[in-house]
Amino acid sequence: ETGVTQTPRHLVMGMTNKKSLKCEQHLGHNAMYWYKQSAKKPLELMFVYNFKEQTENNSVPSRFSPECPNSSHLFLHLHTLQPEDSALYLCASSLSPTGYEQYFGPGTRLTVT
Amino acid sequence: QQPVQSPQAVILREGEDAVINCSSSKALYSVHWYRQKHGEAPVFLMILLKGGEQKGHEKISASFNEKKQQSSLYLTASQLSYSGTYFCGTELGGGSNYKLTFGKGTLLTVNP
Numbered sequence: 659e660t661g662v663t664q665t666p667r668h669l670v671m672g673m674t675n676k677k678s679l680k681c682e683q684h685l686g687h688n689a690m691y692w693y694k695q696s697a698k699k700p701l702e703l704m705f706v707y708n709f710k711e712q713t714e715n716n717s718v719p720s721r722f723s724p725e726c727p728n729s730s731h732l733f734l735h736l737h738t739l740q741p742e743d744s745a746l747y748l749c750a751s752s753l754s755p756t757g758y759e760q761y762f763g764p765g766t767r768l769t770v771t
Numbered sequence: 772q773q774p775v776q777s778p779q780a781v782i783l784r785e786g787e788d789a790v791i792n793c794s795s796s797k798a799l800y801s802v803h804w805y806r807q808k809h810g811e812a813p814v815f816l817m818i819l820l821k822g823g824e825q826k827g828h829e830k831i832s833a834s835f836n837e838k839k840q841q842s843s844l845y846l847t848a849s850q851l852s853y854s855g856t857y858f859c860g861t862e863l864g865g866g867s868n869y870k871l872t873f874g875k876g877t878l879l880t881v882n883p
Contacts, residue, residue, distance in 0.1 A: 748813070756800070756801075757801050765812055
């Protein structure tokens with residue numbers, strides 16, 4: 659595998675479910691990100707990790723819980739979501755969190771019913 | 772702090788040129804440009820760091836006017852493959868400001 663991979667690609671969950679999104683990067687980068695992309699809205703940064711440490715939480719509700727066990731893996735744990743959380747969730751990575759291009763994964767299309 | 776992109780949409784015929792603008796009310800450290808095709812992830816095009824440089828990528832180039840906090844993306848002799856939504860992303864500063872903020876995007880459609 660090369661680049662940034664995400665699983666699952668599609669996810670349907672009820673509001674009472676607990677699920678996790680997984681992201682893995684094979685680029686040797688040190689920074690990883692979670693973005694939310696809703697219809698007709700710009701890409702919204704959710705979390706930033708640099709060398710496994712969270713450096714940015716963009717006022718994200720606590721029903722979204724990130725985890726970064728190492729520089730190559732990033733998870734987004736989901737629980738008690740709302741229908742308005744339905745969106746495309748994109749993972750990205752970069753060599754450093756400032757001044758470097760970001761490489762995006764294919765995303766997970768999440769539908770909350 | 773979200774950058775403002777213009778125009779919101781543009782339709783071209785193959786071979787025509789287009790300019791997409793991105794402006795910020797804050798002093799910028801860098802400007803990123805990405806293209807996203809429908810159903811796909813955003814793809815990096817280029818990054819411009821403060822210093823007023825201009826960069827090129829095949830027939831796509833960009834400039835960064837540090838004084839005006841503006842960046843422009845130039846697409847010349849457009850091809851069908853250029854169709855997609857173009858996003859600019861801005862960083863306000865280095866150091867601990869780890870936040871890339873994206874504009875709403877410009878939908879570019881290139882027709883035969």
